[in-house]
Amino acid sequence: MKILIAADMEGVSGVTRWEETEPAHNEYARFRRIMTEEVNAAITGAADGGANEFVVVDGHGDGTNILIEELDQRARLNSGGSSPLSMMQGMNPETAGVLFIGYHARAGSQNAVLAHTWSSGRIANVWLNEVLVGEYGLNAAVAGHFGVPVLMISGDQTACAQAVELLGPLETAVVKQASGYFSAECLSPKVTLPMIRKTAELGVLRLKDGTAARPFIVQTPVKITIEFRQPEAADRAVRLPGAKRTDGLRIEFTVQDMLAAHTGFRAAVKQAYD
Ligand SMILES: [Zn+2]
Numbered sequence: 232m233k234i235l236i237a238a239d240m241e242g243v244s245g246v247t248r249w250e251e252t253e254p255a256h257n258e259y260a261r262f263r264r265i266m267t268e269e270v271n272a273a274i275t276g277a278a279d280g281g282a283n284e285f286v287v288v289d290g291h292g293d294g295t296n297i298l299i300e301e302l303d304q305r306a307r308l309n310s311g312g313s314s315p316l317s318m319m320q321g322m323n324p325e326t327a328g329v330l331f332i333g334y335h336a337r338a339g340s341q342n343a344v345l346a347h348t349w350s351s352g353r354i355a356n357v358w359l360n361e362v363l364v365g366e367y368g369l370n371a372a373v374a375g376h377f378g379v380p381v382l383m384i385s386g387d388q389t390a391c392a393q394a395v396e397l398l399g400p401l402e403t404a405v406v407k408q409a410s411g412y413f414s415a416e417c418l419s420p421k422v423t424l425p426m427i428r429k430t431a432e433l434g435v436l437r438l439k440d441g442t443a444a445r446p447f448i449v450q451t452p453v454k455i456t457i458e459f460r461q462p463e464a465a466d467r468a469v470r471l472p473g474a475k476r477t478d479g480l481r482i483e484f485t486v487q488d489m490l491a492a493h494t495g496f497r498a499a500v501k502q503a504y505d
Pocket of ligand 1 (some may be wrong): 239240241290291292
């Protein structure tokens with residue numbers, strides 16, 4: 232049973248500031264280690280539940296945060312970028328389930344540490360077929376394209392609640408209670424690592440007993456709507472083939488499936504800020 236562990240950094244235990252997730256800053260070294268430990272805890276938990284193949288994707292920034300020398304040796308690591316599936320690189324139809332580690336709430340959320348969608352300075356909102364999503368939704372939809380469900384999420388209480396609301400009965404590991412964008416009541420890794428391990432195990436067990444969330448399958452064709460933070464970004468993004476401007480900040484396009492929507496989304500963001 233193959234499990235994809237999709238890791239981000241803003242939802243890692245103890246993180247409340249951008250600086251803690253940015254290589255140029257002193258505190259980053261601590262939190263990339265904790266991120267690696269959280270991924271290891273998820274691998275151990277998934278193995279406790281019966282999984283025997285582990286693929287990790289480093290989904291934060293340029294994808295070079297996880298310390299491979301400290302990564303559980305049972306795992307293979309998708310590192311670097313830009314890769315074909317970005318935060319879901321390594322996903323394929325043989326994958327049994329996905330674990331989201333260190334995830335965060337969508338842009339604009341209240342009581343949500345570093346809540347954003349893809350790019351905090353660039354994107355105000357993203358919708359898939361009129362449904363507002365964050366990265367948890369975009370990435371779950373890529374998994375859903377392959378028929379694969381998300382089994383767990385770790386992060387603050389708002390990230391976990393949003394994922395459950397959209398995706399169904401995931402197992403959740405709330406590693407911090409956010410009280411603002413830059414503030415949270417955080418638990419020690421001595422508490423959160425065993426919590427993540429147990430949550431991953433439960434997620435895999437639910438898959439085996441048939442009570443896990445269903446794969447998040449977005450109906451085709453897929454309409455994706457992007458609201459940028461600056462009108463000049465929409466000016467540039469709308470030049471992509473098939474894109475339509477719907478107001479000062481928004482563009483939309485409709486494509487045949489979720490993979491095309493995902494690729495188109497990334498291309499639009501890139502085009503918008505080139
Ligand atoms: Zn991130």
